[in-house]
Amino acid sequence: MAGFQEKNGILHVDDIPLPEIAEQFGTPCYVYSASVIRDQYNALKEAMERALPADRQPLLCYACKANSNIAILKLLQGIGSGLEIVSEGELARGLKAGFKGQQIISTSFGKHEAEIEACLAADILQFNIESPEELHNINDTAARLNKCPEVVFRLNPNISGGGHAKINTGKKENKFGNTSDDIMDLYALAANMDHVNPVGVSIHIGSQITQAEAFKPGFEKLAELVERLRDAGFSVTCLDIGGGFPIAYDDNEELLDLDEYASWVRDIILPLDTKIQMEPGRYMVGNSGVLLSKAQYIKTTPSREFLVLNAGMNDLIRPTLYEAYHGIRPVSGHNREIKAYDVVGPICESGDIFAKQREMKTVEKDDLVVIQSAGAYGFAMASNYNSRPLPAEILVDGDKICVINKAQKVEDLMARETIPDWL
Ligand SMILES: Cc1ncc(COP(=O)(O)O)c(C=O)c1O
Numbered sequence: 444m445a446g447f448q449e450k451n452g453i454l455h456v457d458d459i460p461l462p463e464i465a466e467q468f469g470t471p472c473y474v475y476s477a478s479v480i481r482d483q484y485n486a487l488k489e490a491m492e493r494a495l496p497a498d499r500q501p502l503l504c505y506a507c508k509a510n511s512n513i514a515i516l517k518l519l520q521g522i523g524s525g526l527e528i529v530s531e532g533e534l535a536r537g538l539k540a541g542f543k544g545q546q547i548i549s550t551s552f553g554k555h556e557a558e559i560e561a562c563l564a565a566d567i568l569q570f571n572i573e574s575p576e577e578l579h580n581i582n583d584t585a586a587r588l589n590k591c592p593e594v595v596f597r598l599n600p601n602i603s604g605g606g607h608a609k610i611n612t613g614k615k616e617n618k619f620g621n622t623s624d625d626i627m628d629l630y631a632l633a634a635n636m637d638h639v640n641p642v643g644v645s646i647h648i649g650s651q652i653t654q655a656e657a658f659k660p661g662f663e664k665l666a667e668l669v670e671r672l673r674d675a676g677f678s679v680t681c682l683d684i685g686g687g688f689p690i691a692y693d694d695n696e697e698l699l700d701l702d703e704y705a706s707w708v709r710d711i712i713l714p715l716d717t718k719i720q721m722e723p724g725r726y727m728v729g730n731s732g733v734l735l736s737k738a739q740y741i742k743t744t745p746s747r748e749f750l751v752l753n754a755g756m757n758d759l760i761r762p763t764l765y766e767a768y769h770g771i772r773p774v775s776g777h778n779r780e781i782k783a784y785d786v787v788g789p790i791c792e793s794g795d796i797f798a799k800q801r802e803m804k805t806v807e808k809d810d811l812v813v814i815q816s817a818g819a820y821g822f823a824m825a826s827n828y829n830s831r832p833l834p835a836e837i838l839v840d841g842d843k844i845c846v847i848n849k850a851q852k853v854e855d856l857m858a859r860e861t862i863p864d865w866l
Contacts, residue, residue: 613648732818755788
């Protein structure tokens with residue numbers, strides 16, 4: 444079976460034992476399973492195929508902020524995915540991986556001129572607009588380049604969605620999106636511009652949305668807005684219904700059902716008779732990856748035992764930033780006793796904690812330990828804090844293995860730095 448399974452007491456990724464990967468490439472490193480990514484993409488696609496007619500299938504645009512390694516992008520491009528980007532860098536990655544401009548949607552917040560120009564030069568499918576200023580900027584830039592891109596306007600429905608306040612994007616106090624009233628004005632403004640073509644509306648209310656009641660009212664608000672726009676004489680031919688679909692970080696977690704989600708798309712979005720786009724990020728890649736690390740020390744204090752990993756918050760910041768839960772387990776030694784650890788990294792920050800008082804099989808110095816569900820917003824958010832080189836990324840597909848991003852070396856950290864000759 445695909446993904447991360449225990450065989451003969453040792454955790455494997457597809458056919459490969461994780462200790463072999465650690466031996467060959469060192470730790471910490473990110474390890475991804477290609478088959479998990481394919482399975483996730485296909486499960487979403489098939490849920491949509493069950494719910495919607497063949498000629499009304501959505502364009503699934505992978506939100507590559509979750510994991511933008513060009514090999515992962517190539518994998519998804521090869522199985523028919525589109526792409527959602529939020530920067531000039533992500534555009535360049537997408538093009539390098541083989542996506543055509545017409546498969547790419549730009550949803551960035553605060554798009555700047557160079558980024559807009561690069562998107563126009565690549566002839567991308569559409570811009571999702573965050574503000575009137577951005578609309579003006581796109582129209583002006585497109586005028587200079589004699590283009591007329593399609594634009595949609597992001598709705599802020601004032602609905603809370605998302606697994607943590609910092610990944611909630613749909614409330615009125617969030618910076619994202621526009622009110623329905625503002626979109627009525629934006630549409631009118633755009634209709635009078637020569638170098639943008641307003642075609643629809645988008646929504647994205649947050650990430651890791653586990654509340655069933657969040658998506659549905661968001662879709663309903665989108666539908667109300669479409670009616671209003673059409674009543675005012677505007678044409679609406681495209682709806683981008685965003686990402687946010689959750690993954691299980693904990694084995695016992697109950698998740699939204701894909702078929703239920705697809706049924707809301709069928710009941711609320713489909714009757715609006717538009718093209719449909721989706722932007723899943725975390726869902727596609729989150730459970731495809733682990734951060735493979737080593738137990739550097741077991742430090743015992745009067746109050747607790749610290750499991751000190753050689754991976755830190757610079758490698759995976761989600762627990763520090765979002766108090767996010769990640770499963771953590773040793774790669775072998777599964778018949779050992781259960782113990783509670785504070786699992787920490789080597790960074791000089793008290794917040795460098797992956798888990799507090801986490802019960803797991805006893806770990807000994809130099810044991811390999813994986814932090815699970817690290818394929819999304821893991822390496823993509825990694826940094827060089829404490830002058831630590833970025834870890835390698837490794838892709839496994841059955842018995843095939845490739846280092847898709849080499850680990851940095853200490854020399855790399857200073858490669859772009861200069862000491863002025865006047866010091
Ligand atoms: C506009 C937009 N679309 C899609 C996504 C992807 O979200 P997720 O990874 O939760 O699917 C994000 C994430 O922040 C986003 O801002």
